[in-house]
Amino acid sequence: MSAVASPPLHLTEFANEPYTDFTQPDKADAMRAALAKVRSEFGREYDLLIAGDRRKSKAKLESLNPSKPSEIVGIHQKGSEQDAKDAIEAASAYFPIWAETPMAQRAEYLVRIAEVIRRRKYEFDAWLVYEAGKTWAEAEADVSEAIDFCEYYARQALKLAKPDPLVQLSGERDELTYLPLGVGVIIPPWNFPLAILVGMTTAALVTGNTVVIKPSSDTPTIAAKFAEAMLEAGVPAQSFSLLIGSGAAIGDVLVSHSKTRFVSFTGSRDVGLHINELAAKTPKGQRWIKRVVAEMGGKDAIVVDRECDLDQAVLGVLYSAFGYQGQKCSACSRAIVDETVYDEFLDKLKSKVETLTIGPSDKFQNYMGPVINKRAMDSILKYIEVGKGEGRLIAGGEVAGGDGYFVKPTVIADIDSKDRIFQEEIFGPVLAVTKAKDFDHALELANDSEYGLTGAVFTTNKAKADKAKRQFFVGNLYINRKCTGAMVGAHPFGGFNMSGTDSKAGGPDYLLQFVQGKAIAEKIS
Numbered sequence: 001m002s003a004v005a006s007p008p009l010h011l012t013e014f015a016n017e018p019y020t021d022f023t024q025p026d027k028a029d030a031m032r033a034a035l036a037k038v039r040s041e042f043g044r045e046y047d048l049l050i051a052g053d054r055r056k057s058k059a060k061l062e063s064l065n066p067s068k069p070s071e072i073v074g075i076h077q078k079g080s081e082q083d084a085k086d087a088i089e090a091a092s093a094y095f096p097i098w099a100e101t102p103m104a105q106r107a108e109y110l111v112r113i114a115e116v117i118r119r120r121k122y123e124f125d126a127w128l129v130y131e132a133g134k135t136w137a138e139a140e141a142d143v144s145e146a147i148d149f150c151e152y153y154a155r156q157a158l159k160l161a162k163p164d165p166l167v168q169l170s171g172e173r174d175e176l177t178y179l180p181l182g183v184g185v186i187i188p189p190w191n192f193p194l195a196i197l198v199g200m201t202t203a204a205l206v207t208g209n210t211v212v213i214k215p216s217s218d219t220p221t222i223a224a225k226f227a228e229a230m231l232e233a234g235v236p237a238q239s240f241s242l243l244i245g246s247g248a249a250i251g252d253v254l255v256s257h258s259k260t261r262f263v264s265f266t267g268s269r270d271v272g273l274h275i276n277e278l279a280a281k282t283p284k285g286q287r288w289i290k291r292v293v294a295e296m297g298g299k300d301a302i303v304v305d306r307e308c309d310l311d312q313a314v315l316g317v318l319y320s321a322f323g324y325q326g327q328k329c330s331a332c333s334r335a336i337v338d339e340t341v342y343d344e345f346l347d348k349l350k351s352k353v354e355t356l357t358i359g360p361s362d363k364f365q366n367y368m369g370p371v372i373n374k375r376a377m378d379s380i381l382k383y384i385e386v387g388k389g390e391g392r393l394i395a396g397g398e399v400a401g402g403d404g405y406f407v408k409p410t411v412i413a414d415i416d417s418k419d420r421i422f423q424e425e426i427f428g429p430v431l432a433v434t435k436a437k438d439f440d441h442a443l444e445l446a447n448d449s450e451y452g453l454t455g456a457v458f459t460t461n462k463a464k465a466d467k468a469k470r471q472f473f474v475g476n477l478y479i480n481r482k483c484t485g486a487m488v489g490a491h492p493f494g495g496f497n498m499s500g501t502d503s504k505a506g507g508p509d510y511l512l513q514f515v516q517g518k519a520i521a522e523k524i525s
């Protein structure tokens with residue numbers, strides 16, 4: 001095991017990583033240089049990493065630039081079932097050593113990973129621009145959040161190593177400690193391909209678990225860059241594997257393996273439910289009930305009350321609905337607007353939507369880039385057709401042209417709560433607008449969803465805001481601000497019902513998902 005400075009580790013109070021201001025010419029120049037450097041590495045081939053063992057395979061997976069799909073960002077080895085089994089076995093073999101590594105030492109690795117990513121921030125931004133279609137600002141937010149997760153979980157781990165004292169019975173020393181679980185399978189989505197990947201991985205590692213990471217097939221290069229950062233930070237190569245390949249082909253092998261102890265998943269409702277069902281089965285030889293943390297989809301609503309700053313509400317809806325092309329689990333896909341301000345809201349929103357610039361995400365001036373792939377674009381366009389039948393098209397409603405997967409920001413008004421585009425997650429730049437009779441009706445409509453991830457309310461009436469705090473059934477509620485942009489430490493993140501297990505990533509309770517408590521009572525004379 002590589003040597004690290006001994007504990008104790010003293011860390012300053014957590015603070016969120018500041019965002020780079022790209023309006024400053026030197027910062028913009030640095031970003032352009034990073035984009036050029038990353039572009040010069042397009043088409044490079046990456047190996048599978050099985051606990052430090054680099055492997056190639058015959059079958060390859062190409063990741064593409066969604067702004068220009070003829071460009072291959074990275075070429076990856078498609079992992080086989082055998083690779084998946086080997087990765088779990090290797091993680092299981094190294095687990096006892098990693099579990100014995102002091103928490104402070106593991107926490108220090110996280111701080112070092114944060115240092116590496118911080119040093120290479122523009123480069124990581126650039127990979128996100130090219131592989132995930134993020135604009136500069138969205139890429140910067142994703143990379144900053146990844147750094148935040150490392151720094152925050154390092155601090156939380158030190159706290160977990162010193163739990164609050166228990167009641168001390170006479171003649172006994174009573175204590176509670178937390179043990180790691182074992183081998184974890186980490187399955188992130190493509191939409192926060194660095195932040196969520198880093199958050200789930202580092203939380204599992206810092207608490208003493210070994211992991212097998214299976215990133216999304218759309219964003220494997222960013223995952224490979226993170227693996228590089230972990231190795232550069234000195235994280236033992238045996239503590240993790242990076243397995244690229246189709247979720248369906250190797251995902252089931254990883255999830256159902258008898259040596260898998262837990263699965264940490266973020267993605268869609270259907271895949272999350274499938275994983276949950278599969279993990280509930282106990283194959284021969286398995287000695288535990290697998291734990292599943294599954295953070296899933298959203299159909300997030302913003303309620304616009306008659307008593308509000310309407311201009312602020314319009315901007316809140318605009319940024320929540322169309323930032324990163326509506327491809328955030330927290331994106332506003334339903335605006336529920338009081339009937340007295342409904343027409344004015346639509347007029348103002350339409351004129352703002354028409355100002356949004358859309359095009360290749362490596363061009364700083366574009367507010368919106370492409371959607372992730374052709375399948376996503378086709379699915380979004382189908383939903384737009386459904387929406388046109390269900391309501392009144394106010395803006396967008398078609399592709400934006402160009403080489404990439406560009407879909408215009410689309411607003412469809414007069415949507416009923418039973419309509420498909422009100423109920424189903426589209427995961428693209430499509431906003432349904434619905435009229436409410438009053439605030440209570442608006443809350444009722446907002447809660448008429450199987451999801452419960454984020455929501456926002458724009459109102460200047462304190463009693464109504466208080467009512468929303470009690471009755472708007474979402475894991476993350478925002479008052480008089482947009483419903484996207486959760487910050488680590490300030491907005492622990494996770495939703496209710498079909499939005500998942502409400503694990504509250506980036507919050508003080510999150511690490512508890514990755515440990516098991518052990519109470520020890522020792523007789524003292």
Ligand code: NAD
Nearest residue numbers: 189190215216247248251252267268271295296297298329
């Ligand atoms: P997805 O469910 O299609 O894929 C997520 C991951 O699961 C990918 O890595 C994929 O390869 C893998 N996968 C697919 N089938 C699998 C299987 N059978 N076994 C194991 N793994 C399998 O989701 P996506 O398209 O990557 O991401 C978008 C979805 O994620 C949206 O629904 C969005 O709302 C949700 N999301 C939720 C949160 C949250 O915190 N709640 C955050 C981000 C994204």
